[in-house]
Amino acid sequence: MQSRTSPTRAGRPRSAAADAAILAATRAALVELGWSKLTLGDVATRAGVAKTTLYRRWAGKNELVVDAVAELFDELRLPDRGSLAADIEGVVLQFAAILARPEAKSGLMAVVAESTRDEALRERIRASIVERQKRLVLEGRARAQARGELPLEEHPEEASRTADLIFDVVAGAVVHRTLFSAEPADEEWVRSFTRVLLTGLSSSTP
Amino acid sequence: MQSRTSPTRAGRPRSAAADAAILAATRAALVELGWSKLTLGDVATRAGVAKTTLYRRWAGKNELVVDAVAELFDELRLPDRGSLAADIEGVVLQFAAILARPEAKSGLMAVVAESTRDEALRERIRASIVERQKRLVLEGRARAQARGELPLEEHPEEASRTADLIFDVVAGAVVHRTLFSAEPADEEWVRSFTRVLLTGLSSSTP
Amino acid sequence: MQSRTSPTRAGRPRSAAADAAILAATRAALVELGWSKLTLGDVATRAGVAKTTLYRRWAGKNELVVDAVAELFDELRLPDRGSLAADIEGVVLQFAAILARPEAKSGLMAVVAESTRDEALRERIRASIVERQKRLVLEGRARAQARGELPLEEHPEEASRTADLIFDVVAGAVVHRTLFSAEPADEEWVRSFTRVLLTGLSSSTP
């Protein structure tokens, strides 16, 4: 006969599941509490884990939140809608949808704020969020070039700089719209943005 | 006849000097400590003021930092450099210079992060930072229209939406470049950005 | 079979040394500062302990001071000096000596004052100070009855009421002499008091 007090308490290796549980608990806490009221003690409780376990794996709140948020952006997919404009609209809408989620908004901006004073954190964000999603720009450009919508790049260095710039413009615009202007990046806005991005301000309005 | 709610309230009036000292101390603390390690007690000490004085005037850290940061952006001026492209480059460089300052970076992002869970704070940011600087877009466009570089708008509502969009694109791009990509928004970058903004991606690269 | 609410609770156990250090620090602070200027932060510092540790164990200043003061009265011993009068004089002098100590004066009166508005505190004082020392009256009476100096009680309830009354008279007189009249309860006063207690006012003065 077994002890009543340990119905599911079967032995050792929880270690593997713990990481996922902690990151999920972190996102849940971000939704409910926001970054500044999120506490590691609370995350540990939600994840059914001791505080010490948590500190064994992450240096602190910032690192934990970066990892928890980074996973969110891996859902992004570049759709094939037949034209560059439509592809951009599609991916920007996806990005806007993710940024509209409270755990993304609150967590992302906070760690970026923290990263201004923490070189290691800045690098962690760049590597696991920014660089990781830059693939979308590269794929999109390649596809547009294949379609003949964009000219082929000649100098690879120049190509890289341009990709970075486009990423800054696209991601920056959505972030600013969503968080600073506090307006939804909805279909209408995305259409207008895409037109400006592709044709510029100088072109006469249709 | 005078207002019944007396023009000079009873009791000792609030020290005018204190406000300025507190905001300056807040910026100094942001530079040295960053947002998350900034404490109101420390700000009070730096300003030579009691903590209670600080709480009498601001609801908390967030509101204080918004006010302290908002003042930074009032330095922005739209230069008249003779062409729309040059004007944009000029103002974007100024904006980039301000955003490069540690008190702006750390403070601005953090309050935006907080604002995702605080409607009043979001409105405060919009009013005292975002809307306040939108004037630059409006002036710039008017000047470009006077020069014939941009067509006159026909529908005022459409004009307003476009101004908002341009502001999101410009400010967003600088913010993303500076904070997410963690690269300087230097003259070269600003030139590239301005070209994309004015002519779009579709135009063949020179 | 063991208790289900485990005999040794989980987690790090409370430091045994801390309790003693805190009570000693409390008495030291009472001596130096008195009750009203005693702060829990200061007690914690003196005891080499964090403020939170203190709050984990006591509900507040009052409860802490009661415990610190209660220990003082446990020194009281009923001497055997051969006669009821001599025994009373001996114990009253001891009691006066304790009450003359600043930590006792200041602390005891203050918590009694507080207890007028706090039922739980009143009960704590009664249990850990008043009832605890009533033993002296009971022992003294038993000894005097053994010597034939006092008649045996017949009704136990009456005996209890009388013991309470004697305790009120003895302790009250010393308290009043020491604190209200602010005069020392010295040997001469104790002798006079004992004579009145034993023979009453009506007896002609020798």
Next chain:
Amino acid sequence: MQSRTSPTRAGRPRSAAADAAILAATRAALVELGWSKLTLGDVATRAGVAKTTLYRRWAGKNELVVDAVAELFDELRLPDRGSLAADIEGVVLQFAAILARPEAKSGLMAVVAESTRDEALRERIRASIVERQKRLVLEGRARAQARGELPLEEHPEEASRTADLIFDVVAGAVVHRTLFSAEPADEEWVRSFTRVLLTGLSSSTP
């Protein structure tokens, strides 16, 4: 030529009504809040008076409360009930009734506690409360001597010491019964106390 330190000082005289209002407000606050939660700001508000007015007249909370409480004991009257025992019972019951009032309990004990560390306060209490009520002992003794219930004193110094002792015993017993034992000093208790006071413990119980 007039005195330079004018007999009636120049300027607006202090409001006579304010003093009474403040003392009444102090007692009301003692009833509602007790000593430790009584604040001078609150007393000022209750009295319809500015805090500064209050500080102009009293040095602090302690002095104010002494004055407020002292007035309570001036109600005490020595009744003429025909015998020493009956007179004592009468006055002790009156004293017990006053001490049962929350403003007396809370305020009196607290200032006595404070007085253990403040010579001036100790003297103020002695003068305006203790000495002031000692008259009851003197009158009572004189009346009992006139009736032949007590012998005449021969040495005036001895007489004074005895009066002090009796006051300590009587007042102390009531205080201890009421506040330390936290039991009512009701008629039955007062009768028992009076019998012990007059005949002593050695006398066999009737």
Next chain:
DNA sequence: CCGTAACCGAGACGGTACGTCACGTCTTGAG
């Protein structure tokens, strides 16, 4: 009957302590 000096209310000020909370570390017992 007018000046003036001390009073008054209101309330902001620099402080101190409060009691709470989260931090990140540590110490225990169980497995």
Next chain:
DNA sequence: CTCAAGACGTGACGTACCGTCTCGGTTACGG
């Protein structure tokens, strides 16, 4: 060894009063 539980020292929080200090305004004497 790793884990959960939880106590620990530290330090900031936001609040409440302290006693002091301006303020503008109001008496009531005394010249």
